[in-house]
Amino acid sequence: MPAMLLQRKILPLLLLVLTPWTLASTAALEIVSTSECTIGVAGVSVSAFAVNRLQVVRSIIMTGEPVFDPRRKTFGDQILGGMNRLHWQTRESVIKQQLLFAEGSTLSPSALAESARLLRSRPYLMDAGINVQNPCEPEVDIEVITRDAWSLTPRVALNRSGGNSKTGLGVREKNLFGLGVQIEFKTVKNLDRQGQQFELSTKHLFNTRIQSSIYLENNDDGFVRAVSIGQPFYALDTRKSWGLEVSNVNEQVGFYQSGDRIRDTQRMRAAGSIFYGVSNGLKAGRSHRFTFGLSYERQDVLLAFAQNVDAGETRTRKLVAPFVQWSSASDQFINAVNFDLIGFTEDIETGLVHNLRLAVSPSALGGDQDRLQVSASAGMAVLASQKGLLRWDVSLSGLRDFDGNETQDIVFSAGIRGLFKPTVGAGYHASLNLDVARNVMTGQQLFLGGETGVRGYIDRLQAGDRRLRLRLERRQYLDRNLFGLLNLGWLVFADVGRAWTPDDVAGNPKQSLMDVGIGLRLAPTKAERGKMIHLDFAVPLKNRDDPLVSDYEFVVSIQNGF
Secondary structure, three states, rough: HHHHHHHHHHHHHHHHHHHHHHHHHHHHHHHHOOOOOOOOOOOOOOOOOOOOOOOEEEEEEEEEEEEOOOOOOOEEEEEEHHHHHHHHOOOHHHHHHHOOOOOOOOOHHHHHHHHHHHHHOOOOEEEEEEEOOOOOEEEEEEEEEEEEOEEEEEEOOOOOOOOOOOOEEEEOOHHHHHOOEEEEEEEEOOOOOOOEEEEEEEEOOOHOEEEEEEEEEEEOOOEEEEEEEEOOOOOOOOOOEEEEOOOOOEEEEEEEEEEEEEEEEEEEEEEEEEEEEEEEEEEEOOOEEEEEEEEEEEEEEEEEEOOEEEEEEHEEEEEEEEEEEEEEEEEEEEEOOOOOOOOEEEEEEOOOOOEEEEEEEEHHHHHOEEEEEEEEEEEEEEEEEEEEEEEEEEEEEEEEEEOEEEEEOOOOOOOEEEEEEEEEOEEEEEEEEEEEOOOOOOOOOOOEEEOOOOOOOOOOOOOOOEEEEEEEEEEEEEEEEEEEEEEEEEEEEEEEEEEEEOOOOOOOOOEEEEEEEEEEEEOOOOOOOOOOEEEEEEEOOOOOOOOOOOOOOOEEEEEEEE
C-alpha cells in the first residue's frame, strides 16, 4: 500500500510542483542542439540552426522593414504607406554595430538570442528577429530582420487620475537621421510643478557602444541639469564598462495630508560619479561584474514647518565616497507573447539578478561626516513558462552616519507578482508590494491614491512612511486590432492598499482603501513599443462617507505594459 500511494499520489504531485521550476531553470538551455541538426532559439524569432558549434558566420543579411508596409493586409498599412517618406529608416550600419556576432565569427546560439533581445529593447524598433538560413552547412548566412517604429511623435500628456490631471505638449524624435538618436522637448504641468523639459540621448554615440545623454528641466520651483556618458555592460559577455555622470537639482518636495499639500521642502542637490567596471564575461550562464568608482554629493534641504513659510530646519550633507559594486546577471530568459504586452514578443528574464554597492565617505576626503552608504537589490522568477510566472524582487538602501550615530534615508521595497495564463488570450495577474521609507532627509512621503496604486480614490489620499498594495486583475488579450494600428485588451481589477505611519499621523484614514473596476487597454503597433493607453473605471468600496471620496473615478493614463 505505501508503495502504491507513493506511485499514484506523491510522485505525480512532486512532478507537478517541480515542472515549472524545471522550465525556468532550463529556459536558457532551449538553445541546445538536437540530433536533427535544427532547433529553435529561446527569445529569438529564428527558424533553426545547426548542431555544429564550430560553424562560421559567412554573411549577415540585413532586412529592415518600414513602419507601414502596403503588402500587409491591415487597413492602416494600406492607407498610410506614403507616410514612410516622412520617417528616417534606421540605418543598416546602426543595426549591424549592435549585433554581438560578426562575419567570420563562430556561430553562438547565446549571441544570437541576446542580439535579438538587445534590438527589441531599442525604442526606435517595434520588433526584431534573427534567422539562420542554412543551418546544416559549415558556413551559415544569418538574416537580421527589424521593423521600424514611427519615431516622430507629438508628446501629448494624457493622464487623469484621482481627480488630478497631468497636461503637457511637446515633440519627440527617437531616430534622428536614422542613427538611433533621441531628441525631445515638452512642457509639463502636474500636481508637483510645471515647466519645460529637454533631452538629447543615444545608446550608441557615433555608432559605438558608448551611451550619452543630456537632460534639462526648467520648472516653476527650480531646475534639473544632468549629463552622462559611458559604456555600460551592454551584453552578458562584456568585459569592461566605464562612465561619468553629473547632475544638479533644485526643486520643492511637497508634504501632503489627506490629499492636500500643506507645506514644501526646498531641496538642492549637486552630485557626480566616475566609475570603471570589469568582468570575466559570461561563464556557466552567469555574468559577474565588479565596478569601482568615486561619487560626490552635496545636498541642502530646507524643511518648512508650514505652507509659504521660509523659516524652518536646514539640513546639509556632503559625501565624497569611493565605492565598489558587485552585480550579477543571468542568461536565463523565456520568450513569451501576451504577458505584459499585447501581440508582441516579450523577453522575460527568469534567472537571479542581484546588485550590492558599498560606499565609504570619510571626512578625511572632504565629507562633512564619516558615513557608510549601502544599496542592494535582488530578484528572480521562481516559476516561469509559457503558462505564466511567479517573480519576487527586493531592494534596500540606506546611509549610516558614524559621527551622529544615526541611520538615514532607509528605503526598502519588496514585491511579488504572479501571472497565470490558462490560454493565449487570457491571464490572471496578482501583485503585492511593500514599501518603507524611514528618516529620509527630504522628509518625502509614500503616497497612496489614484496614481499610486488604488484607482478609485484621489491622488495622495493617504501618506506615510509605510505602504502596502495588492492588485488583482483578470486580463483579456484580444486577437484583433483597430485598423492594424492598435492592439486591444481589457481587464477587470481590484485594488487594496494602505499608507500609514506607526502612530498614524498626518491625518491618514485608519482603514485600508479598496476599489473594483474595469479597464480597456490600447497598445500602439507602429510606435511606442511597450506603451499602452489605460482607460480605467474604478468604484471605491471603502471610505465612501469621506467627502474626499467620489462615487467613482475615471482614470486615463499612458503607462508601460498592461
